[in-house]
Amino acid sequence: MDMVNITIDGKQVRVPKTATVLEAAKAVGIKIPSLCYHPELRPEGACRVCVVEVAGARGLVASCVYPVSEGMEVRTTTQQVREARKMVVELLLANHPQDCLSCQRNLNCELQTIASDLGIRKIRFDGEKKQCSIDAENPSLVRDQNKCILCGRCIKVCSDVQGMNVYSFANRGFSTTVVPAFNQGLHQVACTYCGQCATVCPTGAIVEKDDTQAVWEALSDPNKHVVVQTAPAVRVALGETLGMAPGSVVTGKMVAALRKLGFDKVFDTDFTADLTILEEGSELIDRLQNGGKLPMITSCSPGWINFVELVYPDLLEHLSTAKSPQQMFGALVKTYYAEKAGIDPAQIVSVSIMPCTAKKAEAVREEMRSSGYQDVDYVLTTRELGRMIKEAGIEFANLPVEEYDAPLGISTGAGVIFGATGGVMEAALRTVAEILSGKELDSIDFNDVRGMDGVREAKILIGDLTVKVAIVNTLSCARKLLEKIRSGEADYHFVEVMACPGGCLGGGGQPIPTYSETRQQRAKAIYECDYTSTIRKSHQNPAVKELYDTWLGKPLGDKSHHLLHTHYKQQNRK
Amino acid sequence: MCDCCGGNHEKKFVQLEAILKKYQGMKGALIPVLQEAQDAYGYLSKEVIEHIGEHLDIPVSQIYGVVTFYSQFHLNPRGRNIIRVCQGTACHVRGGKAILEAVQKQLNIKAGQTTPDLRFTLETVACIGACGLAPVMMVNDDTHGRLTQELIPEILTKYS
Ligand code: SF4
Ligand code: SF4
Ligand code: SF4
Ligand code: FES
Numbered sequence: 009m010d011m012v013n014i015t016i017d018g019k020q021v022r023v024p025k026t027a028t029v030l031e032a033a034k035a036v037g038i039k040i041p042s043l044c045y046h047p048e049l050r051p052e053g054a055c056r057v058c059v060v061e062v063a064g065a066r067g068l069v070a071s072c073v074y075p076v077s078e079g080m081e082v083r084t085t086t087q088q089v090r091e092a093r094k095m096v097v098e099l100l101l102a103n104h105p106q107d108c109l110s111c112q113r114n115l116n117c118e119l120q121t122i123a124s125d126l127g128i129r130k131i132r133f134d135g136e137k138k139q140c141s142i143d144a145e146n147p148s149l150v151r152d153q154n155k156c157i158l159c160g161r162c163i164k165v166c167s168d169v170q171g172m173n174v175y176s177f178a179n180r181g182f183s184t185t186v187v188p189a190f191n192q193g194l195h196q197v198a199c200t201y202c203g204q205c206a207t208v209c210p211t212g213a214i215v216e217k218d219d220t221q222a223v224w225e226a227l228s229d230p231n232k233h234v235v236v237q238t239a240p241a242v243r244v245a246l247g248e249t250l251g252m253a254p255g256s257v258v259t260g261k262m263v264a265a266l267r268k269l270g271f272d273k274v275f276d277t278d279f280t281a282d283l284t285i286l287e288e289g290s291e292l293i294d295r296l297q298n299g300g301k302l303p304m305i306t307s308c309s310p311g312w313i314n315f316v317e318l319v320y321p322d323l324l325e326h327l328s329t330a331k332s333p334q335q336m337f338g339a340l341v342k343t344y345y346a347e348k349a350g351i352d353p354a355q356i357v358s359v360s361i362m363p364c365t366a367k368k369a370e371a372v373r374e375e376m377r378s379s380g381y382q383d384v385d386y387v388l389t390t391r392e393l394g395r396m397i398k399e400a401g402i403e404f405a406n407l408p409v410e411e412y413d414a415p416l417g418i419s420t421g422a423g424v425i426f427g428a429t430g431g432v433m434e435a436a437l438r439t440v441a442e443i444l445s446g447k448e449l450d451s452i453d454f455n456d457v458r459g460m461d462g463v464r465e466a467k468i469l470i471g472d473l474t475v476k477v478a479i480v481n482t483l484s485c486a487r488k489l490l491e492k493i494r495s496g497e498a499d500y501h502f503v504e505v506m507a508c509p510g511g512c513l514g515g516g517g518q519p520i521p522t523y524s525e526t527r528q529q530r531a532k533a534i535y536e537c538d539y540t541s542t543i544r545k546s547h548q549n550p551a552v553k554e555l556y557d558t559w560l561g562k563p564l565g566d567k568s569h570h571l572l573h574t575h576y577k578q579q580n581r582k
Numbered sequence: 583m584c585d586c587c588g589g590n591h592e593k594k595f596v597q598l599e600a601i602l603k604k605y606q607g608m609k610g611a612l613i614p615v616l617q618e619a620q621d622a623y624g625y626l627s628k629e630v631i632e633h634i635g636e637h638l639d640i641p642v643s644q645i646y647g648v649v650t651f652y653s654q655f656h657l658n659p660r661g662r663n664i665i666r667v668c669q670g671t672a673c674h675v676r677g678g679k680a681i682l683e684a685v686q687k688q689l690n691i692k693a694g695q696t697t698p699d700l701r702f703t704l705e706t707v708a709c710i711g712a713c714g715l716a717p718v719m720m721v722n723d724d725t726h727g728r729l730t731q732e733l734i735p736e737i738l739t740k741y742s
């Protein structure tokens with residue numbers, strides 16, 4: 009790599025020629041304050057909080073977009089620089105609604121942090137406030153453009169990472185906003201509700217729809233039996249919302265906290281992840297043996313399902329008909345569990361804790377009422393659960409470690425890895441390989457399918473069949489895959505797709521911030537949960553076995569078909 | 583061919599098809615295509631923009647961004663007569679705001695809107711360079727100066 013020598017605050021450094029001043033400074037441990045800059049997105053250079061002095065340059069330069077050059081001399085903390093930064097932030101605050109105290113991002117807001125870091129104690133200007141209406145017409149996300157600082161991150165994550173191009177800057181000058189085409193609501197355009205825009209937004213301008221109030225009400229209603237399921241990726245991330253380091257595994261404390269909040273039963277989505285493997289695995293075997301539509305593609309990520317329904321409706325048949333674990337769980341709670349526990353399903357309130365905002369929209373789909381009721385009543389994100397735990401005054405770090413309730417809380421290591429990209433594939437391979445070959449696997453770690461790359465491929469020998477698989481995460485990569493399938497170029501048998509970067513562990517409902525290191529740490533924690541599980545194959549889950557033996561019959565049977573499978577249809581938003 | 587609006591789309595978009603054909607494969611075609619489409623249809627409807635997006639392979643959100651950035655583009659039908667009420671400093675000092683309010687009241691629309699009968703579109707401008715006549719408004723190419731609220735109804739009757 010070509011290198012150049014530059015001086016930053018008197019320190020001589022050698023940095024790659026392609027670096028920006030901000031990256032160069034970061035590499036030598038000098039942190040330049042920034043606001044619109046996000047390490048994983050193309051810099052916009054919009055806010056000018058990151059200004060520095062460069063000898064010979066005209067005026068101050070925005071370090072996040074300014075390239076280094078040989079012999080450059082940079083000063084990052086002069087009086088002029090500090091004053092300019094303050095001015096920029098003061099001007100932002102002058103137009104900003106001053107309602108931090110009641111804002112969803114209070115204490116986790118980059119605008120607040122920068123104002124605090126820069127020591128702003130007075131806003132010298134009284135600017136006009138924007139008067140944009142709030143977009144809250146969809147089940148997943150709420151947009152409040154009055155809190156937008158025009159950083160452009162949502163535009164880029166949605167176009168560059170997700171390939172959906174929902175947002176753009178519109179209008180100009182003071183009226184500039186960041187909106188979907190024709191200033192429509194997200195429910196009117198081709199938005200997948202993945203929530204990636206909410207996780208990169210530095211302020212409260214895009215947030216998850218908060219459903220905690222409804223859940224509090226159910227919890228305090230003595231006539232309701234409130235059960236909760238927790239998705240695999242929540243246990244390795246929830247701790248971050250409560251002051252713990254990324255990658256902390258907090259399964260047992262989370263269970264204890266949910267009991268303290270008043271949930272009558274604390275169950276695990278991992279149980280239905282195992283069940284998904286049996287249904288989806290059987291479907292794969294059926295398609296392989298009876299000439300069904302291949303490649304078969306996983307269907308657990310509702311952001312991904314929305315994507316296919318919106319953009320590739322001609323390829324819907326490739327999707328497995330298996331419902332997502334959340335929805336299988338919902339269907340079972342108000343049937344199987346209600347029967348077993350002798351509770352009227354009308355009294356059950358079924359709550360799920362998900363790393364995902366699209367799950368909120370999935371729960372209200374009209375197909376998701378196979379129990380005769382809405383199968384899942386409320387979906388809370390990891391962030392919302394974190395807030396409830398705080399609101400209840402629970403000292404999370406001091407909680408004891410508790411176990412899930414039986415039977416819907418019993419799961420395997422295969423269920424938990426659903427939370428990482430490649431996990432559904434690996435869990436399926438563990439089961440499908442043993443069923444197809446009739447032999448126990450020597451090693452159940454399929455390292456080829458792990459990792460974080462957007463598209464990964466592997467060939468797995470099962471008996472005398474070479475199964476070609478692919479694992480995809482992010483919707484921009486999913487688009488490439490579907491183009492290949494459409495053109496007939498792809499010869500895979502089975503493909504796993506997750507809408508979010510890194511899979512659910514990088515989901516749109518996960519703690520903020522989420523960077524690539526954060527995702528790595530959460531992934532490591534998920535695989536740790538798998539290694540330390542006593543059972544690591546879905547078909548060996550005793551509670552799942554019992555469910556089939558005593559109630560459900562066999563995978564793909566009548567009852568399964570009715571409760572655990574679904575169909576898809578084109579969505580016409582564009 | 584796109585599939586965005588079923589059968590009669592051919593007919594509806596003949597002019598647009600011709601414009602798109604002219605710029606086919608050219609870089610930077612968006613702005614000229616938008617200008618010509620607006621000349622052809624009077625304004626840029628959602629359907630027209632979606633059609634352009636599909637053909638040039640540009641996201642509709644981005645085209646919307648461009649269209650709203652430049653004041654020359656219009657997303658809604660324009661009236662036969664365009665009223666521009668000056669809100670520049672000189673007019674402001676001499677009651678430009680009251681004039682705007684009077685026009686709004688008379689037409690029952692807000693600045694930026696068009697009357698349902700498409701007779702008038704009402705806009706504001708920063709300065710039209712006739713400060714000596716403040717407060718001023720223009721209707722099409724006619725300048726009306728030294729306005730008072732009372733003069734508004736009569737002036738407007740001259741335009742049909
Ligand atoms: S977005 Fe940040 S600065 Fe704005 S009101 Fe919310 S917490 Fe306060
Ligand atoms: S939820 Fe996803 S698809 Fe929708 S606007 Fe945000 S990033 Fe784009
Ligand atoms: S909505 Fe949020 S992410 Fe998007 S431009 Fe505004 S502040 Fe930035
Ligand atoms: S952080 Fe560099 S311009 Fe915003």
